[in-house]
Amino acid sequence: xxxxxxxxxxxxxxxxxxxxxxxxxxxxxxxxxxxxxxxxxxxxxxxxxxxxxxxxxxxxxxxxxxxxxxxxxxxxxxxxxxxxxxxxxxxxxxxxxxxxxxxxxxxxxxxxxxxxxxxxxxxxxxxxxxxxxxxxxxxxxxxxxxxxxxxxxxxxxxxxxxxxxxxxxxxxxxxxxxxxxxxxxxxxxxxxxxxxxxxxxxxxxxxxxxxxxxxxxxxxxxxxxxxxxxxxxxxxxxxxxxxxxxxxxxxxxxxxxxxxxxxxxxxxxxxxxxxxx
DNA sequence: GGGCCTGTTTCATG
DNA sequence: ACATGAAACAGGCC
Numbered sequence: 317x318x319x320x321x322x323x324x325x326x327x328x329x330x331x332x333x334x335x336x337x338x339x340x341x342x343x344x345x346x347x348x349x350x351x352x353x354x355x356x357x358x359x360x361x362x363x364x365x366x367x368x369x370x371x372x373x374x375x376x377x378x379x380x381x382x383x384x385x386x387x388x389x390x391x392x393x394x395x396x397x398x399x400x401x402x403x404x405x406x407x408x409x410x411x412x413x414x415x416x417x418x419x420x421x422x423x424x425x426x427x428x429x430x431x432x433x434x435x436x437x438x439x440x441x442x443x444x445x446x447x448x449x450x451x452x453x454x455x456x457x458x459x460x461x462x463x464x465x466x467x468x469x470x471x472x473x474x475x476x477x478x479x480x481x482x483x484x485x486x487x488x489x490x491x492x493x494x495x496x497x498x499x500x501x502x503x504x505x506x507x508x509x510x511x512x513x514x515x516x517x518x519x520x521x522x523x524x525x526x527x528x529x530x531x532x533x534x535x536x537x538x539x540x541x542x543x544x545x546x547x548x549x550x551x552x553x554x555x556x557x558x559x560x561x562x563x564x565x566x567x568x569x570x571x572x573x574x575x576x577x578x579x580x581x582x583x584x585x586x587x588x589x590x591x592x593x
Numbered sequence: 594g595g596g597c598c599t600g601t602t603t604c605a606t607g
Numbered sequence: 608a609c610a611t612g613a614a615a616c617a618g619g620c621c
Contacts, residue, residue, distance in 0.1 A: 319600095373601095388601085390600070390616090390617095391600050391601085391617095392617085392618080392619095407618090425617095426617075426618060427599080427600095427617045427618055427619090428616070428617060429600065429601070429616060429617075430601095445602095468609085468610090469609080469610075470609090470611090474610095474611090477600090479601080486600065486601090487599085487600075539599095577611080577612090578611090578612070578613080579600085580598085580599085
């Protein structure tokens with residue numbers, strides 16, 4: 317579930333809470349979550365956290381001594397700050413303790429679709445999962461986006477979900493952005509007009525910004541939580557996602573659910589009409 | 594207890 | 608190379 321607004325909310329929470337803190341020890345409860353660099357974890361003690369960054373849907377936590385923790389949260393991943401005395405939640409895979417800080421940082425992922433890489437700064441530069449990412453969805457320029465989309469012959473929604481095309485969008489925010497730009501999710505990318513592409517680019521930007529302000533989306537009161545264990549609020553502002561059969565806020569037609577690129581897709585058939593060109 | 598759903602990666606095929 | 612589809616991952620839910 318975490319798309320870039322959720323990851324960004326987590327990033328900000330971590331930056332506020334643990335930036336500059338010195339690690340005292342780490343616990344690896346489920347080593348298989350660590351896809352590379354498990355051996356580097358023994359260097360963590362006595363290192364401070366020097367930055368907390370986001371790359372697409374990845375969290376990059378940098379430490380002194382050129383150490384980097386790269387985390388993808390998959391669908392159900394969380395980073396929770398819990399009092400040191402709290403019992404570990406089920407499905408906790410990695411725990412980081414800090415000197416002089418009353419809380420521990422727990423990486424938790426029930427479905428285990430996420431992963432962790434531990435690398436040095438040099439290793440970071442050739443981590444495939446980061447190298448193959450397209451430009452961040454929040455950083456698109458008009459020219460760049462126009463050129464990129466028209467160069468491809470694909471349905472627009474699966475293209476938006478392709479992290480090697482642009483990074484950061486998942487199912488929720490691509491549907492919301494296409495609705496805002498009034499574009500049908502199956503529209504072929506190369507048939508879109510420059511004016512439509514620019515409204516799509518701006519719709520993506522606005523949607524992601526509003527979602528970050530709302531602290532991300534939590535759909536089934538379980539799924540996404542920020543570092544303080546709180547739910548997001550953007551699900552209250554969703555216009556199409558998860559609203560099958562409900563009325564479009566703009567025109568009153570019923571929102572439809574279809575499958576596009578094998579993914580559930582919600583849209584308004586009147587506001588987002590099929591258009592050949 | 595089986596089938597479905599979720600997002601992403603990976604593999605196979607056109 | 609590019610597009611597309613299926614399978615795999617794991618657990619929660621009905």
